[in-house]
Amino acid sequence: MTxxxxxxxxxxxxxxxVHFLDSAASSQKPIQVLEAMDRFTRTSYANVHRGAxxxxxxxxxxxxxxxxxxxxxxxxxDPDEVIFTRGATTSLNMVAFGWGLENLSAGDVILTTVxxxxxxxxxxxxxxxxxxxxxxxxxxTEDWRLDMTALAEKLDDRVKMVAVTGMSNVLGTxxxxxxxxxxxxxxxxxxxxxxxxxxxxxxxxVRTLGADFVAFSSHKMLGPTGIGVLxxxxxxxxxxxxxxxxxxxxxxVTLHDATWAAIPHRxxxxxxxxxxxxxxxxxxxxxxxIGMDKIFVHDQELTSIALDRLSDVPGVSVHGPSxxxxxxxxxxxxxxxxxxxxxxTILDExxxxxxxxxxxxxxxxxxxxxxxxxxxSFYVYNTEDDIDALVAGLRRAGELFGVG
Amino acid sequence: MAxxxxxxEVILDHYRNxxxxxxxxxxxxxxQGVNPLCGDxxxxxxxxxxxxxxxxxxxxxxxxxxxxxASMMTEAIKGKTRDEIDQLVARFRRMMSLDGSEDSGxxxxxxxxxxxxxxxLQGVRQYPxxxxxxxxxxxxxxxxxxx
Numbered sequence: 001m002t003x004x005x006x007x008x009x010x011x012x013x014x015x016x017x018v019h020f021l022d023s024a025a026s027s028q029k030p031i032q033v034l035e036a037m038d039r040f041t042r043t044s045y046a047n048v049h050r051g052a053x054x055x056x057x058x059x060x061x062x063x064x065x066x067x068x069x070x071x072x073x074x075x076x077x078d079p080d081e082v083i084f085t086r087g088a089t090t091s092l093n094m095v096a097f098g099w100g101l102e103n104l105s106a107g108d109v110i111l112t113t114v115x116x117x118x119x120x121x122x123x124x125x126x127x128x129x130x131x132x133x134x135x136x137x138x139x140x141t142e143d144w145r146l147d148m149t150a151l152a153e154k155l156d157d158r159v160k161m162v163a164v165t166g167m168s169n170v171l172g173t174x175x176x177x178x179x180x181x182x183x184x185x186x187x188x189x190x191x192x193x194x195x196x197x198x199x200x201x202x203x204x205x206v207r208t209l210g211a212d213f214v215a216f217s218s219h220k221m222l223g224p225t226g227i228g229v230l231x232x233x234x235x236x237x238x239x240x241x242x243x244x245x246x247x248x249x250x251x252x253v254t255l256h257d258a259t260w261a262a263i264p265h266r267x268x269x270x271x272x273x274x275x276x277x278x279x280x281x282x283x284x285x286x287x288x289x290i291g292m293d294k295i296f297v298h299d300q301e302l303t304s305i306a307l308d309r310l311s312d313v314p315g316v317s318v319h320g321p322s323x324x325x326x327x328x329x330x331x332x333x334x335x336x337x338x339x340x341x342x343x344x345t346i347l348d349e350x351x352x353x354x355x356x357x358x359x360x361x362x363x364x365x366x367x368x369x370x371x372x373x374x375x376x377s378f379y380v381y382n383t384e385d386d387i388d389a390l391v392a393g394l395r396r397a398g399e400l401f402g403v404g
Numbered sequence: 405m406a407x408x409x410x411x412x413e414v415i416l417d418h419y420r421n422x423x424x425x426x427x428x429x430x431x432x433x434x435x436q437g438v439n440p441l442c443g444d445x446x447x448x449x450x451x452x453x454x455x456x457x458x459x460x461x462x463x464x465x466x467x468x469x470x471x472x473x474a475s476m477m478t479e480a481i482k483g484k485t486r487d488e489i490d491q492l493v494a495r496f497r498r499m500m501s502l503d504g505s506e507d508s509g510x511x512x513x514x515x516x517x518x519x520x521x522x523x524x525l526q527g528v529r530q531y532p533x534x535x536x537x538x539x540x541x542x543x544x545x546x547x548x549x550x551x
Contacts, residue, residue: 337420339471342468345410357443358442371465400407400408400416401416401468402416
């Protein structure tokens with residue numbers, strides 16, 4: 001078992017004893033991240049890119065250093081391919097509206113999957129309506145994995161964009177994005193990956209991932225809220241129009257027209273999340289000091305223990321792939337005769353924080369045939385102790401509701 | 405607070421065996437309610453004769469609190485006049501502290517508003533995020549009546 005329990009003391013919020021099993025929604029923050037933002041704000045803060053004074057230069061350096069750090073973290077060879085956004089959802093909307101409105105028209109197909117988070121589905125629905133393109137969805141296999149045969153069949157030359165999750169926030173399923181990208185590129189389609197769950201838990205090298213756009217959020221990877229990343233292959237970014245105007249994103253402006261700044265600034269209208277960028281930088285340093293491979297193994301070990309223990313709890317069903325292969329640390333469950341919200345309330349009484357509801361994936365809920373699930377998700381600060389508390393809480397729920 | 409106070413036997417009974425379940429044929433009034441945060445969905449159908457609720461049916465999907473509240477509501481409003489229902493709703497809202505008062509809402513002198521089984525839902529007040537579950541059916545009922 002990979003022991004990361006020594007990290008727990010870095011997370012002040014865990015001092016309360018809470019069994020925090022909702023990192024797939026948002027992760028907690030270590031003191032290293034809090035202190036980095038505090039130190040920067042006290043000593044080096046000013047707006048970026050526009051001041052001639054020393055503070056602004058220091059702030060700009062810190063902001064751009066964060067961009068470089070993100071680039072090395074995800075294996076991007078060119079830091080200019082890293083765009084700071086408000087979060088993964090904004091990144092995906094930038095691709096949908098900035099790329100989609102420019103490059104899609106009637107007759108084109110946007111191919112996505114039935115397990116997408118609404119963030120990688122609703123923007124494409126909106127853009128499909130505006131452009132006349134149609135939306136198609138790749139189904140899942142009986143083992144809740146992406147049906148690659150169906151994907152290959154649907155990938156004809158009408159498909160211009162493939163929008164796929166890097167890791168399902170409900171099932172934990174990790175689709176084979178390199179294979180999907182290779183197939184999609186044969187037909188000339190672009191590929192966008194909602195990597196909001198993948199980047200924090202598995203690490204990503206965009207060179208091997210093979211996609212054209214990759215979106216993720218800082219707050220799910222120990223960093224602050226309010227900042228996320230859109231990485232794009234430079235050629236793909238060049239096909240994209242700015243989604244927002246104003247601020248640093250221009251080269252020149254007249255009363256009737258404007259020209260754009262170079263990439264990435266073209267896509268960063270307004271004052272960017274500067275303090276958050278410093279926090280994200282510190283979060284990446286923290287994650288790298290542990291090692292992304294180790295984090296993935298740790299999450300999987302906890303998932304394995306959880307799946308094993310949950311199989312003994314009367315009335316509990318787990319929704320997700322049966323094996324651990326290509327599966328992240330997310331465990332969605334239902335209990336016979338007991339609604340997910342009731343489970344969450346009862347678990348909370350035992351200090352266990354889980355998510356309940358549709359997890360912003362309502363089409364997938366319909367596939368699963370449930371209205372809601374309770375979801376436990378693991379991260380670096382979780383231990384087997386948290387699973388003990390989860391199982392105890394589920395047994396208590398079973399007693400209260402007379403299950404089993 | 406003990407979970408037993410929230411999940412009282414009467415609540416679990418209404419959850420497992422919801423009363424007046426389903427849809428009415430061609431109802432006089434109907435409304436749909438949804439709690440977008442949790443996905444709970446409900447349809448309330450009502451038949452009225454001379455301002456009196458003669459039939460009510462609820463078609464819903466949700467947690468024990470929303471389901472039992474809806475089930476108990478159907479029993480409480482059947483045969484009641486519009487005025488009596490307004491009083492019931494006011495009383496229910498008071499019990500849930502939804503009208504801003506600290507009062508528990510159990511004023512014995514208040515006429516025409518005996519909550520009966522519904523008083524079992526008092527425990528929900530201790531779980532603020534769940535109050536929305538308990539009130540969904542009632543908000544939908546008002547929407548149907550005011551339609």
